[in-house]
Amino acid sequence: MILLKNRLINSSLITIISLFFSFLFMFFSGQEEFLSILPEYPASTEFWENWRQFLLSGNIKYIGIITIAASLIILARTVYITLRYKQPEFDEYEISVLQKGLSISGMASILLIPILMALTISQPTFAVPYMLLFVTLIWSSFVLASLVFAFR
């Protein structure tokens, strides 16, 4: 938590993790090996079928591009605030907001794990789409919340 109090360390961490996910999304998007591990048969519900089609068409790379773009905007804004207002660290109010955000994100992840597990056990062939939606939801919402926090 002490390290996260520093604006630049905080946004650099978000950017590094986003770079990792974005690289994976862009690298695997449309690749033969990746497409071969996706379920061949249509999903039973419209929602999961739409998600399967989204992955099959390689559109996940756009999520990667949007995520990394948002992270770079956060990093640029952080550098601007640090230089303009000479506030390298979050103040106590910002830390309290950050702690709340991390708690909500952590709780959401913990709650999603059993759901992900139940879904995977009920339909193992859809394990990869389930996991990708889980990762996309958690990380995209965290980056979006950080973006709002940076410009509030």
Place this chain on the structure above:
Amino acid sequence: MKNNIRKLREEMRMTQQELASMAGVSRQAIIAIESGKYDPSIRLAFQFSHIFSRSIEELFIEEDAK
């Protein structure tokens, strides 16, 4: 907890940004404190006490204090 920060700041014809700079916090922190959404730490309360030359009891009022 209620507080008189906004009232005293306006009496001193100070902007939220100016108060934020003097107290070493962000403008968002001042907005949250003035609207009662955030209760400052004792360290920040002392900062306000010095800035406004008032005691902490004059700045902050415990709502359920008897």
